[in-house]
Structure formats: C-alpha cells, structure tokens
Amino acid sequence: MSFTLNGVGIEDTFAEGFGMWGARIIITAKNRKWANIAAREMTGFATSVIACDCEAGIERQVPPEETPDGRPGVSVMVFGFSKTRLATPMLNRIGQCVLTCPTTAIYNGIPEEEADDMLDVGASLRFFGDGYQVKMRMGDGWGERQRFWRIPVMEGEFLAEAKFGAVRAVAGGNFLIMGENEDATLEASERAVEAILEVPGVITPFPGGLCRSGSKVGSTYAFLKASTNTPFCPAIKHTSPDSQVPPGCNSVLEVVLNGLDEPSVMKAMAAGIRAATEVEGIKWITAVNFAGKLGKFQMGLKDALGVE
C-alpha cells in the first residue's frame, strides 16, 4: 500500500517511536559564537542510546529578547530512557561542556507548569562551587518563584537554574528518503532536516539530522546488539535476500527525530517529508518500525501528512 506526494511514492507505514524523558536547556553566552560552541559540545556523541548515554541536539537559536539574561541563546534538548538516565547525562554534559565554556549560563526551557517532573540538575552542579556557591532567589511572594546557583569559576561566575523541567517525550520518529543517486538523496534529506527544525520541540540527534547507516536490532554476530540496516542498503540490494530497496533507488538516508510530544514529532515528520519530495530524483519514502512490537508510538506517514 502506498500513496504519492509531489510524484514521490510514500509507503503507507509508520515510524515506531519510543517513550523517553526529555528536557530543554537554554544556553546563553556573551555572543552567539560561544553559545553555539557550548551547545555543540554538550550535544556531541549523543546520537542514539544504542551506544551513547543520551540523545541530544540543538533545537534552535534563541534571540536575545527571548532569553532570561538578554544574551544570545541556543536551545538544546536532551532525551533519556528514565529520569535518572536523563538527569545524569545532563549533569555530566553541562558540567563538562557548558560550565567549562567561557561566558555561558544555563536556564530551564520547560516551565514547571508544563513539566511532568523537575530535575535537580543545577542544584547538583552547585557542589562544584566547593562551598563558595551562592543561592539566588527570584520572585518570592510576588512573582514567578525561581531558584538559581551562582558558581564561582576562574573567569567569573557560572549561573545555573536550579531545576529543569522534564516531560514524557517521544524518540524514534523517522523516515527514509530514497533517491536515484547520492546527490539527490542528500539534498532532499538536508531540506527535510531544515524543515523539521522549524517545528518547535523537536531535535534531530544524528549528524546533520541524518543517519546514513540506519540500524536494525541484532546482527549475525552474537556480541553485537545492533547492526547496519541491511534491508535498506542499496549496495547489497540484489545480494541481500531481505532487501527492501525499490528498483531505481541507489541511495538511502534516514532522518531521525525526537520531540517533546507525539504531535510535534508527527508535524515535523510531515514537514520533512514534504520538503524531501520537492527534490528531483527522489523515488520513495518509507519509515522504520518493528511491526509495532517494541515502541509505544506508531506514527503513520499518512496520518502525519493528513492524507485520507
């Protein structure tokens, strides 16, 4: 079963998403250069929990007028399979990559009223101040109650909000873009990621938002729990018995996305697919799933695109 969009065939299937905990951190700095350096460092080696401690990515650039301290900011999102497996990487990554980065400060990006729980990340970071940290209070008895920690560092002070909101989020949104050659497929995938990042509350944790290997559960080797997604590797499409690469397709890229909720992921998938279909040479789009046996969310491509 399939349908077409802008002349591109789209399989009537679904992306299988998993429930994870997600958090949003606003990193600010003296200028955009340093805010981005901190954000890139913090979200490094965080593509997939297959081998990373979390999944993370940059959501968007935050203009100074939207940040608490009026400086340029970057919104970063982190995802983990439990609150602990979210809080620990957050603490480690902020501690090693943001606290150490000149001029930065961090603020919670999910207000308490929108969060399912609050994580004491900043409150844990404060111990790095070795007793010289200063508690900062705002809004007591009259406004929005907020708590921060001021941690002395050699350059000056590192300011960290005490608590960060965490929500039950969605990971594993995906779709595969298949084209007649590498150039068309890469261009369509880049356009897809650009469109996805216009949707608030979504990140694409892989390099440039793209995963060229894909992955499947298990392998022929007993010691390896995941391996390249052989059914979608064009280089072996005629020699692999379970190949799912359609005729005429010679390159496949997977777009992977996580979001704070299912509607955001669906909306972003739709935006990405629409953008990809506008590139000449794209033949087929599908999504990866496990027949609904593993993930909590089944995000249909038809539903996402609003196709009857």
Next chain:
Amino acid sequence: MKELVLKPKKLPELPLEAEVITPDSVAGKTLKEVKALPVYVGNTVHELGDYFDVKGETAETPSDQLVAIQGECGNVKYIGAGMTAGRLIVEGCVGMHAGAEMEGGELIVTGSASNWAGAEMKGGLLRIHGDAGHQLGAAYRGSPEGMTGGVIVVGGDVGLEAGAFMRRGMLIIHGNVDSFLGVHMNGGEVFVFGKVARRFGAEAKGNGGFIACFGGVESILPTYVYDTTFRPDFMKLYLRQLRDQLGIEAAGKFLEASFKRYRGDIAVGGTAEILVVEP
C-alpha cells in the same frame, strides 16, 4: 475589579489604627458592614464610618476588590497591614505600619509612608511613590526575621534600618537611604539607586542576600572584604526583572555595568554581598 472608595473626614489628633482597611476586610461585606468595622483611637473603639465616607462596591473575594483612599492618611496606622490579595491605593500619605505583614496583593501609596512600612512583609507588592520612614520592611523588635517575601519599591528616600533582619524578598529604593540598611539581613535582595549611608549590611549573614548600590556609598564597613570587580550574569536577570516587571527604568541603565564585589560581614562569619556599581 470592584472599587470601594474611602474619603477621610476629620481625623482625630491621636493616631487612628485602621488595620481593617484592606481588601480582605471589606470583601464580601455590605457597605453598612464596612462602615461598622472597628477602628481604634487610643484605647477607645470607633467605627470606620466615623472617620471615612464609604462609597462604591464590594467584591465577593479580596482578589477582586480595589480599595481607594482619596485623601491624606498620614496619621492612620496599619493601612493594608496583613492584606493577602486585591489592590489598595492611597492617594496621599500613610501612617506607620502600612502594609506590615502583608502577604499578597498590591498596596500603592502615592505620597509618603511613615515608619515600619512593609515590616515583616511576606508577599505582594508595596509601592511607595514618596519617601518611607525608618524600619522599612524590617523585623519588629525581638523578631528573628524581617521581610520573608514580596517587593517594596520606594520612589524617594528611606530612613534608618531598612530591611533589618531581611530573609527573602526585594527592596528597591530610588532615593537615598539612611544608616544600617540591611542590618542583620540573612537573604533577600536590596537595590538602591540613590546614595547609601554608612554601616549598611552590618552583621549580615549571607544566604544569597546582597545589597546592590547604584548611586554611591558613604563608606563600607571594614568587616566587608573586597573580592573583585566583575560583570555578573545574575545581575542582568534582576535588572531586567526590575525594568520589565516593576517598571523601574533606572535598572535598565546598568545592564552592562561592572560591580565591585565585597563579601561579609566577617564579624559574624557572613557571606552576604555588597555590590557597588563602577562609575
């Protein structure tokens, strides 16, 4: 919001104690009941209606109640004391203890306030457009904590011992402040845009408390140690809050300012901060 208007008639020579002038006391009552609320002159009990013309409407709940006092009340004590919600606007001056122990809502005084305004305040906003007397937001004698929340904004000058024993909350003063500002404070934030007289922060303990001085200081106690001159990010948050949420335009001028940081009072092992803006 429903508005109840009080106009002072001939007030007594002795101070009138009128802690019933709050949105809490009048909400849910008829005008007749409001006029019958007890007020005190010395050791005699009178009715509010004896000293005020009462007109307007009362609301069901304090949060929907606006009380406007149209006239000078410089000899009326405890206006707005203990209020928890709603708005109380005094078009003139107020006597001692205005807004003392208030927990919420908004008390606006277009004139000046006498001593103990906002003493031991717990929450809400007290805005005094004129001057304030001594012990603004302070702890009453023998009490271990002064302000524990809320904001006091003073447009003019302030007397002695403002913010004494402060624990939390904010004190913002546009004018000059007399001695012993923030004495014994153990938390809370004080912002002064005028000049600060000597001995401020005496025996302050810390707990995140600081006194930020934007208009100069007379002298700093020798028990405060100069640490550094820096541009702290945290100050940007406060200054933006002052400018954007409280309408204090002066705060916006110092967003990029450098501050000298002093830490003390080491006489009591304190870690409070004095931050003096660099010219």
